[in-house]
Amino acid sequence: xxxxxxxxxxxxxxxxxxxxxxxxxxxxxxxxxxxxxxxxxxxxxxxxxxxxxxxxxxxxxxxxxxxxxxxxxxxxxxxxxxxxxxxxxxxxxxxxxxxxxxxxxxxxxxxxxx
Amino acid sequence: xxxxxxxxxxxxxxxxxxxxxxxxxxxxxxxxxxxxxxxxxxxxxxxxxxxxxxxxxxxxxxxxxxxxxxxxxxxxxxxxxxxxxxxxxxxxxxxxxxxxxxxxxxxxxx
Numbered sequence: 001x002x003x004x005x006x007x008x009x010x011x012x013x014x015x016x017x018x019x020x021x022x023x024x025x026x027x028x029x030x031x032x033x034x035x036x037x038x039x040x041x042x043x044x045x046x047x048x049x050x051x052x053x054x055x056x057x058x059x060x061x062x063x064x065x066x067x068x069x070x071x072x073x074x075x076x077x078x079x080x081x082x083x084x085x086x087x088x089x090x091x092x093x094x095x096x097x098x099x100x101x102x103x104x105x106x107x108x109x110x111x112x113x114x
Numbered sequence: 115x116x117x118x119x120x121x122x123x124x125x126x127x128x129x130x131x132x133x134x135x136x137x138x139x140x141x142x143x144x145x146x147x148x149x150x151x152x153x154x155x156x157x158x159x160x161x162x163x164x165x166x167x168x169x170x171x172x173x174x175x176x177x178x179x180x181x182x183x184x185x186x187x188x189x190x191x192x193x194x195x196x197x198x199x200x201x202x203x204x205x206x207x208x209x210x211x212x213x214x215x216x217x218x219x220x221x222x223x224x
Contacts, residue, residue: 004157031210043158043201043214056209091157100146100165100205103212105157 004106006092012112018080021109024073025094033103034067034077035091043091049075050097082113118202118215125221126192134187134218136202141182144207149176149187151198152217158201161187197222 005024013019025032033048047057052069060067064083069075079086089110093103119137126132138147146165150158162169162176164185169176175188189196199217206213 033212042216045211045213048210050210056211093157097210100163100207102148102160102163103158105159108157 004092004094004104006090006106006109008109009107010110010112012114013082014114015083016081017113018078019082019086019111019113021077021090021092021111023075023077023092023106025075025092026104027073029094029096029104030072031095031097031103032069032075033093033095034075035093035105036088037091037108038088046077079111082111084113087111087113117213118204120200120202120215120218122216123219123221125223126189128194128222128224129191132189132192132196132220132222134189134200134202134220135184136186137184138202138204139183141204142206146205146207147176147178147182147185148203148205148212149174150201150203150214151196152201153198158214161200163205192220192222194222194224196220 007022030051034046035043037043046059047067049069067077089108091105091108093105095101095103148163149161152158162174164176177186199219201214201217203212203214
């Protein structure tokens with residue numbers, strides 16, 4: 001298996017533009033997580049899905065952020081409009097939902113908002 | 115959500131054992147203790163997890179205190195490739211969420 005795939009790996013955009021980050025989880029996994037990592041705040045969970053259904057989005061910073069999972073093999077995280085403080089590395093992770101199972105992380109998308 | 119506390123950094127010599135401590139005094143009875151590590155410019159990577167008993171796998175060992183308020187990740191022979199940030203996290207069986215702390219940056223000296 002190729003592991004969790006994220007695209008793009010790097011994104012540079014200007015303030016106010018829409019940004020869409022993409023994630024393909026490991027085949028067969030039914031839980032998907034979006035994280036954000038910054039030097040100041042570390043790794044933060046933004047939202048997670050079980051069986052394509054959003055379970056907890058309490059970590060989504062504000063209404064400018066939205067996430068979808070239209071099917072078991074694809075998820076997007078959208079920021080509209082983007083702001084410089086959104087600059088971070090965004091990670092997607094997937095797991096096979098059971099109480100204790102480990103999460104497999106993708107390589108991340110480094111977002112820079114100018 | 116229960117939190118974890120780890121030293122900011124630790125150093126080790128190559129081929130020596132490393133003991134990475136973690137405190138989680140507010141852990142609940144159904145929280146699993148997970149350890150991940152993050153190499154430079156990569157996503158976190160699962161290392162090991164446990165609930166109450168000590169655990170061993172090919173990467174490391176996990177020693178869990180009897181009261182579960184602390185744990186120690188043991189790397190038996192550190193290599194230069196083990197230099198990374200090590201995160202002690204708690205997986206809530208109620209919410210399915212991993213809560214990451216600030217982690218310990220491990221430096222391995224040749």
